[in-house]
Amino acid sequence: MNPGDTVASKVTTAHQAKLAYVYVRQSSLSQVTHHGESTELQYRLVDRAVALGWPRERVQIIDDDLGKSATSAEQRLGFQQLLAEIGLARVGMVLSLDASRLARNNSDWHRLVELCALFGTLIADGEQLYDPRRYHDRLLLGLSGMLSEAELHQLTLRLHAGERQKAERGELRQPLPAGLERQRDGSVILHPDQEVQARLRLVFDKFKELGSARAVLRYLQQHDLPLPTRPLRGPAPQAIVWQPASAPRILAILHNPAYAGAYVYGRSTTDPLRHRAGHPHSGIVRRPVAQWPVCRQGAYPAYLSWEQYLHNQGRLQDNQNRYEAEHPGAPRRGPALLQGLVICGRCGARMRLRYSGLQGQYPVYDCSVAKQAYNHPRCQQVRALQLDAVVAQHCLAALEPDQLALALATLEQVEHEAQALQRQWHLRLERARYEAERAQRQYNAVEPENRLVARSLERQWEERLRAVEELEQTYQRWSTQQPVALTDSDRRAILALGADLPTVWQAATTTHADRKWLLRLLIHSVIVDAKRDHGRVWYQINWQTGATSEHWLTRQVLRYEDYPHLDALQRRLWQLHTAGNLDAEIAAILNAEGVRTARGGCFNGGTVWLLRQRWQIPSAKENGNEDNPPQWADGTYSVVGVAEAVGVIPGTVYKWLQRGRIKGQQLATGMPWKIALTLSEIVSLRDYVQRVRRIKRSKTEAV
Numbered sequence: 102m103n104p105g106d107t108v109a110s111k112v113t114t115a116h117q118a119k120l121a122y123v124y125v126r127q128s129s130l131s132q133v134t135h136h137g138e139s140t141e142l143q144y145r146l147v148d149r150a151v152a153l154g155w156p157r158e159r160v161q162i163i164d165d166d167l168g169k170s171a172t173s174a175e176q177r178l179g180f181q182q183l184l185a186e187i188g189l190a191r192v193g194m195v196l197s198l199d200a201s202r203l204a205r206n207n208s209d210w211h212r213l214v215e216l217c218a219l220f221g222t223l224i225a226d227g228e229q230l231y232d233p234r235r236y237h238d239r240l241l242l243g244l245s246g247m248l249s250e251a252e253l254h255q256l257t258l259r260l261h262a263g264e265r266q267k268a269e270r271g272e273l274r275q276p277l278p279a280g281l282e283r284q285r286d287g288s289v290i291l292h293p294d295q296e297v298q299a300r301l302r303l304v305f306d307k308f309k310e311l312g313s314a315r316a317v318l319r320y321l322q323q324h325d326l327p328l329p330t331r332p333l334r335g336p337a338p339q340a341i342v343w344q345p346a347s348a349p350r351i352l353a354i355l356h357n358p359a360y361a362g363a364y365v366y367g368r369s370t371t372d373p374l375r376h377r378a379g380h381p382h383s384g385i386v387r388r389p390v391a392q393w394p395v396c397r398q399g400a401y402p403a404y405l406s407w408e409q410y411l412h413n414q415g416r417l418q419d420n421q422n423r424y425e426a427e428h429p430g431a432p433r434r435g436p437a438l439l440q441g442l443v444i445c446g447r448c449g450a451r452m453r454l455r456y457s458g459l460q461g462q463y464p465v466y467d468c469s470v471a472k473q474a475y476n477h478p479r480c481q482q483v484r485a486l487q488l489d490a491v492v493a494q495h496c497l498a499a500l501e502p503d504q505l506a507l508a509l510a511t512l513e514q515v516e517h518e519a520q521a522l523q524r525q526w527h528l529r530l531e532r533a534r535y536e537a538e539r540a541q542r543q544y545n546a547v548e549p550e551n552r553l554v555a556r557s558l559e560r561q562w563e564e565r566l567r568a569v570e571e572l573e574q575t576y577q578r579w580s581t582q583q584p585v586a587l588t589d590s591d592r593r594a595i596l597a598l599g600a601d602l603p604t605v606w607q608a609a610t611t612t613h614a615d616r617k618w619l620l621r622l623l624i625h626s627v628i629v630d631a632k633r634d635h636g637r638v639w640y641q642i643n644w645q646t647g648a649t650s651e652h653w654l655t656r657q658v659l660r661y662e663d664y665p666h667l668d669a670l671q672r673r674l675w676q677l678h679t680a681g682n683l684d685a686e687i688a689a690i691l692n693a694e695g696v697r698t699a700r701g702g703c704f705n706g707g708t709v710w711l712l713r714q715r716w717q718i719p720s721a722k723e724n725g726n727e728d729n730p731p732q733w734a735d736g737t738y739s740v741v742g743v744a745e746a747v748g749v750i751p752g753t754v755y756k757w758l759q760r761g762r763i764k765g766q767q768l769a770t771g772m773p774w775k776i777a778l779t780l781s782e783i784v785s786l787r788d789y790v791q792r793v794r795r796i797k798r799s800k801t802e803a804v
Contacts, residue, residue: 111232112153112194116223119193121150121160124183126202130168139198140167142227146196149225153194171205172253175378180209187216194223194230200245205253210246214239268366268395275366278357279329279341281401289401296528297329297341298404303525304328304354305405308413312618313420313431314351321346325575326525328354355417356387358396361410362403366395390414429626432617437464438489439627440617445470446630446639447480454485466629481631483638484657488629491654493616495642496623497602526576533572537565631656636665657701661715664699671716674709678718684709684752710750737765737775746778747786 125143127133133140150160165179174180180203186192195217197203204210217224218233224242225231231238267273277283280301282292291298303326307317321328327343328350344350358365369387376384390396390411398407405413420431429441429451443452445468452466464485471477540562547555605611606619628641638654655665664670673696677687688704698704712718731742743763744751757763758774763786765776778786 111223111230115221116193117154119222120186120191121153121155121194121196122183122186122192123147123150123160123162124166124179124195124197124203125162125164126166126171126177126179126197127168128170133167143198143202146198146225146227149227150194150196153225153230155194171201171203171209173206174204174209180204184213184216187213187220187222190220192220192222194225196225199226199249200242201249201252204246204249206250207246210249211243214242214246265366265394271364271397271400273366275364276333276337276339277331277401278354278359279331280404281359283338291402291404292329292341294329294341296525296532299525299528300326300329301354301360301404303521304351305360305409305413306521308351308355308416309409312416312621314348314355314417315431317351318346318348321351324522324525324579326529352417355413358410359401360404361407362399362401363407363410364395364397364400365393367393429621432614432621434612434614435464436489436613437466437485438613438616438620439466439485439492439624440464442621442624442626443483443488444626444628445480446628446641447632450480452483452629481629483629483631487657488627488638488640488654491652492624492627492640492642493606493620495650495652496620497606499623499644500602526579530569530572530576533565533569537562537569540565634665636667657699661699661712666696670696670712674712674716675718678713684713706752707750710752733775735775737777739776740774743776743778746783747790749790 123143123146125140127136127140144162144164147157147160147162151157163179163183165182166177169177171177171180174184183192183195187195195203195213200210203213214224214233216222218239221234223230223232226245229241231242233239233242264273274283277289280292280297281289283289304317304321307320308314311317311320322345326346328346329341330344330350331339332342333339354360358368367388369385372384372386374384375386419429433440435454437454440454441451443466444450445452448468448470450468450470452468455465455467457463457465465482466485466488467482468480470480472479540558544555544558544562547558549555606616623645625643625645628643630639633639634653636656638656639651640654641649641651643649661667673691673694674687677690682690684706687709688706691704691709696704698708730739731745732738738746740751740754740758743754747754754763754776758765758776763776763778763782765774767774
């Protein structure tokens with residue numbers, strides 16, 4: 102049997118009753134442009150379909166994938182259309198120049214073969230005709246798909262190896278960022294535009310000063326300073342475009358090693374596990390500096406040193422709030438000043454920050470690593486505001502000897518920043534005026550009779566003049582809001598503030614983020630242990646200089662069981678009671694001695710009475726009277742009797758008498774009270790006390 106008979110036996114009237122599809126594809130636009138013969142050869146497959154018995158009008162061409170790679174079917178709409186048509190049983194034969202035109206990976210190729218076998222569709226190339234339902238044809242199709250994928254793999258390996266070898270010699274040309282310019286001889290220089298250089302240096306200087314890309318963004322937006330960019334569109338060399346400052350643009354500048362003078366190849370790679378269907382640029386993973394395949398330092402002129410570049414990368418890494426031991430996170434706007442710096446003294450983990458209270462107004466440093474990892478109880482938790490206050494006092498005390506030097510440095514920094522901003526604005530104005538003068542020269546150079554061109558150039562000149570006018574007005578407003586030169590009164594005010602750091606610290610214009618930056622300049626971390634001593638917090642300050650200092654903090658507790666000096670308070674209460682002092686007198690003495698309650702407040706008679714009840718200290722005789730029973734012979738109650746009947750302290754009964762809630766009599770000033778109460782009135786007072794206590798308890802639990 103000759104090959105023609107074999108082909109004729111495979112093509113049936115059922116196949117010819119359906120459409121024949123010719124799939125045309127080239128891998129890149131360059132191949133479409135410069136290798137037209139291959140594309141033309143694929144279009145000629147229509148003649149092969151006609152020779153196999155299909156009318157020319159029933160032969161469809163799919164050429165939507167010209168200029169697209171066959172490594173995946175995600176972006177190939179033509180291939181997806183072909184699969185859909187096969188699944189709808191509309192295709193009798195698929196023609197392609199070879200298997201590599203249809204797919205370059207086995208998953209797409211075998212899916213196509215499976216569909217063709219299921220719906221009885223033939224597959225033809227430039228030489229053979231295959232029926233996927235036949236075993237031997239299907240075997241040959243499988244081998245063709247494997248060879249197509251292997252061929253692409255070998256091509257990719259050779260191309261990448263050559264590219265890598267060329268990059269190791271530093272000869273692989275890579276697109277340069279804004280700020281660097283490649284000359285005709287191949288050498289690289291700093292961009293000749295002084296405004297471009299000044300703006301990039303400003304970004305690096307401000308990041309060194311402010312410490313975060315977001316802070317640099319706010320600074321540039323505050324002073325209306327755009328950034329130079331080089332869009333990689335069109336043929337090289339691409340022109341510089343000025344665009345508004347944004348966080349991605351600032352991060353791109355800070356992460357680019359070319360500004361540090363380094364020629365780098367292989368900064369990123371693709372992780373297939375992170376790739377998402379429909380997102381061609383997903384799955385890109387940035388490699389650490391130590392894993393860059395090629396890194397040639399000193400290849401370009403630099404805007405900053407390599408050491409400073411590495412320091413910036415570490416700082417950007419630390420700004421990520423992941424609460425790891427090496428990443429404290431960037432300072433934020435919350436009131437917790439030690440956010441990201443507090444380390445648990447029991448397990449060594451970095452303590453997280455959470456907020457408690459009804460409206461989340463109370464920050465708390467919490468160590469919940471054991472709870473999250475092993476479902477164990479929390480290590481500890483510490484209220485942030487009290488700890489922050491004492492640590493801030495230590496920092497201000499450490500800066501006190503250098504206040505004059507700090508004031509002088511601040512004055513110098515303010516003057517330097519004012520001059521730098523003035524230079525940025527002068528460069529912007531100079532550029533705008535140059536563009537206006539250039540538009541004027543273009544307008545003057547055109548022939549007056551050529552009105553078609555003259556009108557466009559005149560309109561362009563007017564736009565440039567309006568841009569200069571708007572920029573000058575903006576500069577005038579900026580210079581009014583921020584004077585360029587400091588007056589003598591400004592210098593005296595800065596020096597005065599520098600000599601009074603607590604005033605600057607407490608000023609309303611000093612934000613929480615400013616305070617956090619100041620603390621981080623002095624403190625590396627703070628180790629906290631709230632369970633080392635009863636009612637007290639031990640903390641160790643690790644200073645940036647390497648020195649350490651240990652301190653104790655008395656906690657403000659809610660219960661006297663957690664009171665740090667409970668035994669001493671009990672002994673002192675017994676001493677004052679033995680001396681014959683009443684509750685109010687004892688409270689006054691304790692307040693005069695500087696003793697505070699569990700919550701940090703002052704003592705009163707009620708608090709002393711509660712403590713006496715806790716420690717079973719008997720009541721002192723009121724005003725020297727020896728006979729003061731709970732209830733008198735006539736049925737009336739004394740103050741102590743009412744307190745016991747209702748369940749309150751005697752001080753509360755005195756308040757009720759003053760406010761008229763209950764009524765009583767005294768034979769004379771200083772004599773015991775006689776209070777007439779019925780059983781229903783006692784029950785009513787008890788209900789009132791219970792309501793008040795429930796309200797107080799709910800507020801305490803909320804806090």
